[in-house]
Amino acid sequence: MLLIQADRDALLKPLTTVTGIVERRHTMPILSNVLISKQGNVLSFLATDLEIQITCEQAIEGNGPDFQFTASAKKFQDILRAIPEHATVCIESADGRLTIRSGKSRFNLQTLPAEDFPKLAIENSPRVPITLPHSLLKNLLSKVQYAMAHQDIRYYLNGLFIIVDGNNLKLVATDGHRLAFCASNLDVELDRHETILPRKTITELYKLLSDSDNPLHIEFGKNQVQFKFGSITIHSKVVDGKFPDYNRVIPTTNERIIALDRVQLTQALQRAAILSNEKFRGVRFLLSPGSLKIVCNNSEQEEAQEELEISYDYSTLDIGYNIGYLLDVLNNIDAETLLFAFGEQATTSTLVTIPDNPDFKYVVMPMRI
Incomplete structure (x- = not known):
């Protein structure tokens, strides 16, 4: 037939x-x-x-x-x-x-x-509805999704934390070594609602969203979230768990702030990464007045060094990072300049922000190299 x-x-x-x-x-x-x-x-x-x-x-x-x-x-x-x-x-x-x-x-x-064929049972509990443009959510997701954990035993980190609070929409992702936060204003006032969505849901949603201003309808339920746009409907279960208090992770006393050109820093890190240790992917930032040296070396005693001129008037600082964590944020933010805020100790987390934009924060923990 x-x-x-x-x-x-x-x-x-x-x-x-x-x-x-x-x-x-x-x-x-x-x-x-x-x-x-x-x-x-x-x-x-x-x-x-x-x-x-x-x-x-x-x-x-x-x-x-x-x-x-x-x-x-x-x-x-x-x-x-x-x-x-x-x-x-x-x-x-x-x-x-x-x-x-x-x-x-x-x-x-x-x-x-x-x-x-087993279908997902659609819950009928009260829902918190939001309508916003595709491009808004896609832009927010691009700034945080790379920081989600992957197969972490702390299952609540294997997803994205979404907070609706008043007229604010906040997204947070962390794998325990770095944290990405971004926020945006909504056109409506809503009661506070918190949801953790699975990594797979976020990955598929990001792929399917366009850069258009077409409407995206979201309904947050107790155990499910629904996304509806165009001819597509996505239903997702939520992760049952308590997300850590991200506000405690974001440094507030880092006063050593330098402005770095995003493209210039990205290119320097990509060159240095050629000789980084393949397993640990470490990179050192050597800060001294007027200079930032970027150093990578590996187990074969090979070394790459890059140097950038910067405005820095504090004492020297030698701090190590996972180079992948730095490249992730640089490749997913479209700002021309990023601000790096360092603490006084090499053991203090570094805060990365966008000038004049309080709605984005990226925290990366240092590593020993």
């Missing part, structure tokens, strides 16, 4: 939108599939890993029957990618198998019963 006859791109785009969360190998084989259903002239693609669920809808022409089936998300995506652009694709179903035809190409895929 013919289910769909449509342009290849009309199928590939929504399928690609949802397959980012699909694992190739899963303890439940059906979770490697995508649920595809049709009602009227709306085709719906749904994928889930039971923590996150993404749905994308696509309007199609024709008066074919309503249906639903599941098929391997990755295989289906690879097949459609291999078919030429703008080619017509026909999808047929018979005896629990899916046949995909285009031109003289034909593919048979196994299916699993659609009624067995």
Whole structure:
């Protein structure tokens, strides 16, 4: 039975939108599939890993029957990618198998019963709604997401802390070695609400958001958060845990402040990193009046040194960092100049800010080299 006859791109785009969360190998084989259903002239693609669920809808022409089936998300995506652009694709179903035809190409895929596909249970608790432009949230995420922990035993660090408070939206991420904070004003006043979203949710959301001013609708619930924009809906469970008090981590007494050109510093660090220790990725900042020396060396006694002229009138300071932590912030902030605030001791965390912008803070802990 013919289910769909449509342009290849009309199928590939929504399928690609949802397959980012699909694992190739899963303890439940059906979770490697995508649920595809049709009602009227709306085709719906749904994928889930039971923590996150993404749905994308696509309007199609024709008066074919309503249906639903599941098929391997990755295989289906690879097949459609291999078919030429703008080619017509026909999808047929018979005896629990899916046949995909285009031109003289034909593919048979196994299916699993659609009624067995587990969907995320959508909670009905009261929600805190926010509407803001795509570009606003994408910009905020770009400034903090790189600081999230990855597979940390402190599971609440493997995500992003979001605070809605009055007319403020605040985002915080930390892996215990560095912390990124950014904030923005909202057009509405809301009660305080705190949420920790999983790393995977943030990663997928960041990929799917555009730089446009199109509206993004967010609803914060007790155990779930919903994002809705265009034809895409994302439901995500929240991380059940208490995020550490980030305000205690941000230094307030670092008085040795220097202004550094972001591009110049990035290029100097990238050059020095060539000879950094591959395991520890250490870099030393040697501060002295009027000069910043950047030094990297490795276990083979090789060394790289860069020197920048700076405005610095304090005593000398020798402080070490993980060079990756510095490059992360430099590559994700678009300001021309960044302010580095150092403490008096080499054991004090360093605060990185943007001039005249109190809404961004980056804290990096020193390391022994």
